[in-house]
Amino acid sequence: MAFAPPARHLLRAKDLADARYFEPLTVDDLARVAGLSRAHFSRQFRRAFGEAPHSYLLTRRLERAAALLRSTDRSVADICVSVGLQSVGSFTTSFTRTFGLSPTAYRATFPSAATYAHVPACVLRVYGRPQHRTFREDRAAAPV
């Protein structure tokens, strides 16, 4: 087997947190990928990246949640689940502690997601066009 420096295993765990944050990943899963015991992994991870693995995974999820609050009109509960967190209560607490605002208040400080969406003019033109109606059509459809 080829030699791999220990940090390579830690990086594998970090990459997993970045790539699969939306799954119910835990620090145990990250430790398993790194091939280390949980306690040893947490120490090594913190030494290598300056942050505890739990904190790294959580902030990755919160970063994605903040992006989804800004760029989508999905509910807070839906966003919580879609970044891999199960409890809306804990999500709201962590989010508020990190960003200084609740998810709803955070969203309210930005223009609506539709402003960011840049729905192109061709779509607006086609989807926004009303159906043509005339009085004659109404008369033709009525029973004689």
Next chain:
Amino acid sequence: MFKLATTQLWVHDQDEALQFYTRKLGMEVRADVTLPELGDFRWLTVGPPSQPDVAITLMAIPGPPVMDEHIADQVRDLMAKGFAGAVFLTTDDVQASFEELRGRGVEFTEPPEERPYGIDAGFRDPSGNSFRLTQVREVAPV
């Protein structure tokens, strides 16, 4: 000079496509907005995390009056036959990407194979859109 920003694929079902593009391919949601003023038109875009300024719009096939039934059927027919669109992705390690995506349930139509331009594999999204996944061969400078 202009830059490529967003391109579009037709999809049968936006929710199914969203799951595939995010959960299986690992792309990020860039926008997901439903606009009541446009008859609940849903603008849904995704993109690879490594390219924040590039996105794919996952577009539902509209009904009348935007698209009449005949044309909508033609689009669905082209999709079912695999002629509606294609995306060409590149990767540094096609074998690793192939195994990772296959592990997440992506059904490959072609495993990685040597080509003159590199090694590439092929798969489809749930709507039948074709994807190539290529590890481009590095050409030594002349």
